[in-house]
Amino acid sequence: MSLRIETREYTHFHFFCGIGMGAAGFNEGTARLGNLEARLRCIGGIDVDKDAIANFDRFAGVKGTCMDLFTLEQYIAFHGKAPPPGWREATPADIQRAAGFERPDIVFLSAPCKGFSGLLSQTTSLTDKYQALNELTLRGVWLMLETWKNDPPGLIIFENVPRIRTRGRRLLDLIQALFRAYGYQYAETEHDCGEIGNLAQSRKRFLMVARHPEKVPPFLYQPPKHKLRGVGEVLDLMPLPGDPAGGPMHRIPSLQWKTWVRLAFVEAGSDWRSLNKLQVEDGYLKDFLIVPERHNGFLGVKEWDKPMGTVAGSSLPNNGTFSIADMRMPHDSGQYAQYGVKRWEDPSDVVINVKSPGQGRYAVADIRPTQGPGAHHNKFRIVPYSGPAGTVTGCDRVGSGAPCVQDPRPSQREDYKQTKYRVTAMEEAAGTVIAASTTGNGAFAVADPRPNGMTQDRENYNSQRHYGVLAYTDTSLAVPGFASHDNGAWSVADHRPAVLDVENPIIMPAAADRLTCVITAQDGTWHRPFTTLELAALQSLIDLDHPDSWWLHGSSDSQWREQIGNGVPRLSAKAMGDCFAMTLLLASTGETFLLSNTPIWVRPLAVSLAVDTSQVPA
Structure with missing residues (x-):
């Protein structure tokens, strides 16, 4: 019943x-x-x-x-x-x-x-x-x-x-x-x-x-x-961004080039603070060089043991792999090796009447210590603190012997010059505060052992993790109405390969140029912002099993994101x-x-x- x-x-x-x-x-x-x-x-x-x-x-x-x-x-x-x-x-x-x-x-x-x-x-x-x-x-x-x-x-x-x-x-x-x-x-x-x-x-x-x-x-x-x-777990159920099956809400936003570069250097699961690990000199990255990805062999160089591409009527270096890495030494190349240094066990080149270091490889890496007779090895020499001084002569100058010493003792002078750019210990009293109290004219800096001392009052700001990139296995933060790449962890390290437009060669953009691109980050993934459709999926608004539900009234991404x-x-x-x-x-x-x-x-x-x-x- x-x-x-x-x-x-x-x-x-x-x-x-x-x-x-x-x-x-x-x-x-x-x-x-x-x-x-x-x-x-x-x-x-x-x-x-x-x-x-x-x-x-x-x-x-x-x-x-x-x-x-x-x-x-x-x-x-x-x-x-x-x-x-x-x-x-x-x-x-x-x-x-x-x-x-x-x-x-x-x-x-x-x-x-x-x-x-x-x-x-x-x-x-x-x-x-x-x-x-x-x-x-x-x-x-x-x-x-x-x-x-x-x-x-x-x-x-x-x-x-x-x-x-x-x-x-x-x-x-x-x-x-x-x-x-x-x-x-x-x-x-x-x-x-x-x-x-x-x-x-x-x-x-x-x-x-x-x-x-x-x-x-x-x-x-x-x-x-x-x-x-x-x-x-959510994104794997969706097509890749840009796929027509995702509709207009599933497009990667157009960001400034400098933003794409920042996202590429953010470690998955971290945020903008990853960028502090980069070495920058004179406004440029010290350890990295950013160049356009090579397409169709553009300026390509073939390895010595690899076959070359088809020889066409316009086989030039800038339209294919028509260069080669030749491991053979060019004939008579020694005469052009200006400032070349020979190894100790190598033979010298031919000695003629115009050979000097600037005209070929006419210098040698000498493994012997310079202690022979007549060597002026004392000039500008500094004696260790524990070693004996040289003989005191009538011309004791730094350029004529070894009358300098490595003194490990800290200076005890209290005069004005000795305090320039000085850093005071945390437990040490500061110098007198005067009208010109800057680091360049006194001990007005401190060695602060406390971590993040200057950001304790910005907890809410730091917690937003601007330029944050989530690992593919991480949980997203709450999706607010203003979610964007530069005000929270709204980017993801996507391990899925993206489809590139190889028909259009890439030219290096200016920092403020807006574009949509794929940059493979150091961890081998694509660091990119969430699409509007992905934010809707994280909010469980759309039914992932029914793509016909993947749309909202309107045509503005900013409006959609606020509503979502x-x-x-x-x-x-x-x-x-x-x-x-x-x-x-x-x-x-x-x-x-x-x-x-x-x-x-x-x-x-x-x-x-x-x-x-x-x-x-x-």
Whole structure:
């Protein structure tokens, strides 16, 4: 006898919905409890970006609404000007209309996070522009609570960057006060989207979950965690960049030539600090020479024992391998070996009346010590500190004997000249600070044993790993909306060979020339930026098994990247949706506990979901 499955549908609505990555993931969320099955359905979303809404309609499967949630004061503070004619503040009635006049069981809010991010300086974050952007968090929560105050959603999920706990503490306290006022219990926590979504990137996010205790009494369980994957596990499922099968989003960006060179010298798994290992003299690399790759034998030289290419009517060195490495000594070549030095065991060339070192090989590498009679080996000689001095004569000068000594004792003079360019020990007192206190006129430098002493206050900057190159087996960092080769680890050491255009010879470009190219790095791989499509794959936005899904509305890579980076990874949202669906399914059956092998979503959250916090003093 088969078990009859009863399906129960729960709805979700999204504020600041973006292109609908989170909504698409929630739509895939399911849960099963006995013969009951839960399904999630999106009833709408709101975002101020009309192009993002065009993509939301496709991914969420429901029409989104383009709407500005700023107050008038916030709009002016952010944009620096009054709104255009016809603009007005959004109301709860507008939110109801955007939801198709349905009441959601789950509301998801992922407000703009730029003002809370550590990538923005503290000074900039405090400007009116970004304070207005930050206040959208409070504004969005208030609109949501007021819209459905007569029939509250059972679960509210508020997501943002972890730094909101410090930079946005005042706003979080106000939001929690609103939750209490509208009868909700809540808890703050954090999670890694990569771990719960089985992704190839680490994306740590702040999460605040609120529940209406009258509607949702059960625990909320944590999604299972997975080990982070390597970027290569995702990229191996995709064609190489530039392949027409990848579409317009799968193209290598055009970068400046100097950027390509920098990426080539970054060690896989490292960042710009690898470049500090290069030796540079007078602005040029000391140990490397960069030349165009040889194509079709251009200026090619054949080895002595190798066959040559076909002899054509234009067999010249610059259009084929028409030169040879000849190991035979040219006839009478000795007469042209100016400044040549003969080995001790070699015979001399013919001695004639015009032979001098500048006219041939008329010098010898003499292995005998120069101690013979008449040798003036004392001129300009320095005597070791432990050795005897030469005889003191009436013409003791450095040019006439050995009256110099290697003195190992440090100078004890304290005069001005002895302190020029001097470095003071860490535990030593500095010299007097005068009006001309520079390294060239006193001991105004210190031997500092502390590592990275000058960068301790730039932790956030260094952690971004600009010009960073990931190994093919590494996990990507979180994909933000501004991901580019020079502001994070957004390049990969790709071991797969690229197809070169051998029909067009390469000419060395200028440093600022923009081009797309392949440079084989020192580790034998191609260090290149991620394509826009690859960033979408790392965010689990696209279905790798269905190339027909590999596109977004629009034609701008910068716009696509911003939309992709601002989204919640689809598979991470699905993992959360599974848990929310189970919690709502339990609530609908009157259950308050489930025996599960997955832990309750962190202790503070478990307490908030199980205890009536209305009885606990605020």
